[in-house]
Amino acid sequence: QVQLVESGGGVVQPGRSLRLSCAASGFTFSNYGIHWVRQAPGKGLEWVAVISSDGDNKWYADSVKGRFTISRDNSKNTLYLQMNNLRAEDTAVYYCAKDWNNFDYWGQGTLVTVSS
Amino acid sequence: QSVLTQPPSASGTPGQRVTISCSGSSSNIGSNTVNWYQQLPGTAPKLLIYSNNQRPSGVPDRFSGSKSGTSASLAISGLQSEDEADYYCAAWDDSLNGVLFGGGTKLTVL
Numbered sequence: 385q386v387q388l389v390e391s392g393g394g395v396v397q398p399g400r401s402l403r404l405s406c407a408a409s410g411f412t413f414s415n416y417g418i419h420w421v422r423q424a425p426g427k428g429l430e431w432v433a434v435i436s437s438d439g440d441n442k443w444y445a446d447s448v449k450g451r452f453t454i455s456r457d458n459s460k461n462t463l464y465l466q467m468n469n470l471r472a473e474d475t476a477v478y479y480c481a482k483d484w485n486n487f488d489y490w491g492q493g494t495l496v497t498v499s500s
Numbered sequence: 501q502s503v504l505t506q507p508p509s510a511s512g513t514p515g516q517r518v519t520i521s522c523s524g525s526s527s528n529i530g531s532n533t534v535n536w537y538q539q540l541p542g543t544a545p546k547l548l549i550y551s552n553n554q555r556p557s558g559v560p561d562r563f564s565g566s567k568s569g570t571s572a573s574l575a576i577s578g579l580q581s582e583d584e585a586d587y588y589c590a591a592w593d594d595s596l597n598g599v600l601f602g603g604g605t606k607l608t609v610l
Contacts, residue, residue: 421545428586429588429604431598431600434598444598486550
């Protein structure tokens with residue numbers, strides 16, 4: 385069965401960095417684009433970034449452009465999100481979601497808290 | 501502020517039919533397909549409807565989606581208590597080169 389497991393969240397001070405991972409199993413990882421989506425406490429869903437199946441194409445939300453970098457290692461079936469210069473407003477649960485068009489499977493999320 | 505506009509709340513009694521609207525523009529709903537997601541309290545979102553009106557395997561046929569022009573709708577018939585959740589629409593936006601989510605609609609089953 386399809387599984388997506390996020391990790392790497394935690395408490396970090398403003399201006400610092402954090403790298404999230406999303407370990408995938410149960411499907412051919414290298415065939416699918418994958419998204420990061422976040423949800424601030426008590427708020428709605430916000431799309432963060434997407435990467436194509438081969439890693440060549442990446443798109444970002446304006447709110448994270450220039451600070452976050454999405455990448456993948458198809459040999460390890462793992463997606464990453466490098467988050468630099470973190471701000472308080474980046475505090476959220478971060479989900480990875482499979483499939484460019486449909487977000488058909490989601491992980492359970494990892495919480496990132498940006499606070500001094 | 502979401503560019504896809506949903507009502508913040510909706511409600512109905514068991515057995516009723518409710519609809520949730522999602523309004524966008526020519527650069528998103530008007531030119532791309534719409535998906536709907538259900539998020540039960542404390543859980544990750546789940547794909548409910550894809551490509552405007554398609555149900556993934558396992559989603560009851562009580563759930564249906566439609567799209568017309570720059571708007572889309574999710575309909576839930578035979579409302580059940582377990583349908584109480586947050587519902588989100590989403591679509592790719594050609595101007596932003598990214599995905600837009602609606603602000604979400606909290607469905608209450610009275």
